[in-house]
Amino acid sequence: MTYSYFKDDNGNEYPKWTTKKLGEIATFSKGKGISKSDITENGEFECIRYGELYTYYGEVIDEIKSRTNSKYENLVFSEANDVIIPASGETQIDIAKASCVIKSGVALGSDLNIIKTENNGIFLSYYLNNKKKKDIANLAQGISVVHLYSSQLALLDIDLPCIEEQTKIANFLMVIDEKINHCQSQIANTGVWKKGLLQQMFI
Secondary structure, eight states: OOOOOOBOTTSOBOOOOEEEEHHHHEEEEEOOOOOGGGBOTTOSEEEEOHHHHHHTOOSEEOSOOEEEOOOGGGOOBOOTTEEEEESEESSHHHHOOOEEEOSSSOEEOSSEEEEEESSOHHHHHHHHHHTSHHHHHHHOEESSSEEOOHHHHTTOEEEEOOHHHHHHHHHHHHHHHHHHHHHHHHHHHHHHHHHHHHHHHTO
16 A cells, blocks of 8 residues: 555645556457558548557657558547557567557557556556556566457556546656656757757868
């Protein structure tokens, strides 16, 4: 059991965290379709492929990288607050990656486990990626290709604060990530400026 780190707006402590199985607070489904060849720049539907979780997305997905023209009836679409985790990958630790899709109507590709919950999906993504990453990795099975099944995820023990504290934690962590992204952008821009300056100095 974990104790609260935040206080409510009246300065009172939140209730103690409770331990539950992920399957007690969530339902599971799978994505569908969307191969690499289905991706097109001006596609009708925004979409997410499982490989993009490794290379592009963090805990929160608010801007979508890819689009597809795959037929509507051949796709599975997100609901805001869905948490997605790869269903297969090359290594156990790589597959232990959760992201929360905060937009509805995004097509979710095959090899994605979809977790639907009334809890805060952003909090759950941060929690799974940090506190439970090794536990999720240990659930994955396989040698050349590892697989992660919803039946395994359902048995995962998780510690949960109340919804209000989940939201406060999620908002706090998102602000930190925004600051990190801003600093990284400043570093990149400064590097470009330095490169241009050096080119002018040593013509």
